[in-house]
Amino acid sequence: MPAALATAIAAVRSVAAYVSAAVYCAIAGPLGLLVAVPLKWKGLLYVLGHGGAALALGVAGIRYRVAGRAHVPRGRAVVFCANHQSNVDPPVLYRALHPRLHILFKAELRKLPILGVVMETGGFVPVDRARRDEALAAIETAAESIRQGNSFLIFPEGTRSRTDELLPFKKGGFIMAIKAQAPIVPVAITGGRAAMRKGSAIVRPVMVSVRIGPPIATAGRTLDERDLVVDEVRAAIERLLAQGPVAAGER
Numbered sequence: 001m002p003a004a005l006a007t008a009i010a011a012v013r014s015v016a017a018y019v020s021a022a023v024y025c026a027i028a029g030p031l032g033l034l035v036a037v038p039l040k041w042k043g044l045l046y047v048l049g050h051g052g053a054a055l056a057l058g059v060a061g062i063r064y065r066v067a068g069r070a071h072v073p074r075g076r077a078v079v080f081c082a083n084h085q086s087n088v089d090p091p092v093l094y095r096a097l098h099p100r101l102h103i104l105f106k107a108e109l110r111k112l113p114i115l116g117v118v119m120e121t122g123g124f125v126p127v128d129r130a131r132r133d134e135a136l137a138a139i140e141t142a143a144e145s146i147r148q149g150n151s152f153l154i155f156p157e158g159t160r161s162r163t164d165e166l167l168p169f170k171k172g173g174f175i176m177a178i179k180a181q182a183p184i185v186p187v188a189i190t191g192g193r194a195a196m197r198k199g200s201a202i203v204r205p206v207m208v209s210v211r212i213g214p215p216i217a218t219a220g221r222t223l224d225e226r227d228l229v230v231d232e233v234r235a236a237i238e239r240l241l242a243q244g245p246v247a248a249g250e251r
Helices: 003-039 042-060 089-097 107-111 115-121 132-147 172-180 223-242
Strands: 063-067 079-082 102-106 125-127 152-154 184-190 207-212
Touching (some): 003 042, 079 172, 102 107, 102 172, 125 132, 132 152, 132 172, 152 172, 172 223, 184 223
Parallel strands (some): 079 184, 102 152
16 A cells, blocks of 8 residues: 555544544543542443543554463552553553553542543542652552552653653653552553654554563562662663564464
8 A cells, every 4th residue: 555545544543543432431430420530430430431542542543462361460460560652651551561550640630531540430549740749649659559559651751752762761660669569560562652653643553563472570579679670670671672563463
């Protein structure tokens, strides 16, 4: 297919994905809140969230393969720690990792109409890194949520990497995991950068790979060891990235 035609098709699909996601959020968000808040049925918001993510990814043509699911401990909360290459990473990982995945997210996203309220109501924890006291309070809130059995996803780079090299890791999510004494599950996601090129809003259909590694224990470890934990997790993600894309049929 000629490059110009492929780009045109991707642009049309991108607009359709953005519009469908916005309409879905505008309808499902208020309805979900109307039911979930009075009935204290947070699980409904996760069902609706997965529906919205699946819709947006499907319309845009984003598919994914996952290898290493067997490494995720059963019956307990964990902290998934992933690299970050593209804006397609969060919805893919939200779909791929856990049915009720909680996320540490940038506080400014609370300004998003409807979605910001839904995220906080669903137990996502906003972090304002510019305000140290508030950031520390958010980490403690998230640690308590993990103790209550909720698994979290963190992007320790803090922003998207524009190259294949990992950016420096921020320590907040690791402090959260150590406080909760929860295992950290390293995750490597690749392919998303090809979906959204730098400076472009067009989402191109691609196959995204998600590799999950063996958990790294934090039980018995203290905050004084956080740098060691960071180094261990970073090395684990680098090893996963070095394995390349997930092959068809690989588990």
